[in-house]
Amino acid sequence: MTPTEIWGPELYGDPCRQCGFDWSISTEDAIGIVAGFSHRFTELLGENAGSISHPELSWSAAAYVSHVADNLWIWAQRLSGARLSGVLEVPGYDQDLLAQARNYNENSTGAALWALSTASDLWQESVNAALAGHVVLNHATVGRMTTADVIRAASHDGNHHVWDVERIVAYSKA
Numbered sequence: 413m414t415p416t417e418i419w420g421p422e423l424y425g426d427p428c429r430q431c432g433f434d435w436s437i438s439t440e441d442a443i444g445i446v447a448g449f450s451h452r453f454t455e456l457l458g459e460n461a462g463s464i465s466h467p468e469l470s471w472s473a474a475a476y477v478s479h480v481a482d483n484l485w486i487w488a489q490r491l492s493g494a495r496l497s498g499v500l501e502v503p504g505y506d507q508d509l510l511a512q513a514r515n516y517n518e519n520s521t522g523a524a525l526w527a528l529s530t531a532s533d534l535w536q537e538s539v540n541a542a543l544a545g546h547v548v549l550n551h552a553t554v555g556r557m558t559t560a561d562v563i564r565a566a567s568h569d570g571n572h573h574v575w576d577v578e579r580i581v582a583y584s585k586a
């Protein structure tokens with residue numbers, strides 16, 4: 413299969429031009445960054461309504477957290493599917509359609525943070541099992557993805573959206 417979509421450092425720059433994510437970090441450090449998402453978003457949003465937003469961004473703060481949670485859940489499920497059923501082909505998903513279907517912008521801070529904490533735990537379990545099983549996925553649009561690639565993609569996704577929520581919180585206080 414020929415990849416039709418670029419991702420990672422080719423798409424965002426290395427380090428990421430916006431959130432500064434370093435794509436050359438170790439798999440272990442990338443997992444550690446994901447483990448820290450709950451704490452970082454809680455620190456940012458603990459006393460803020462999830463509905464706060466920024467004029468340049470279409471999602472609310474809670475919507476970003478909800479997206480990071482669903483993204484972790486989706487990839488945890490895919491890695492588990494590969495390991496348990498041997499199905500390595502995975503499709504893409506439309507994050508904006510999912511946000512619309514799940515009404516992310518209506519989520520409270522508490523609901524979004526709870527989902528993130530829960531998804532993060534499941535993701536850690538799934539990636540550790542996938543690393544041990546040497547899972548390599550074949551993504552419909554980006555092509556071959558090792559478990560380490562999946563881990564870095566998730567680590568960058570959440571890191572990037574921490575940066576988005578930092579902008580939202582700063583704007584709401586301005």
Ligand SMILES: [Zn+2]
Pocket residue numbers: 424428429430431432433568571572
């Ligand atoms: Zn980034």
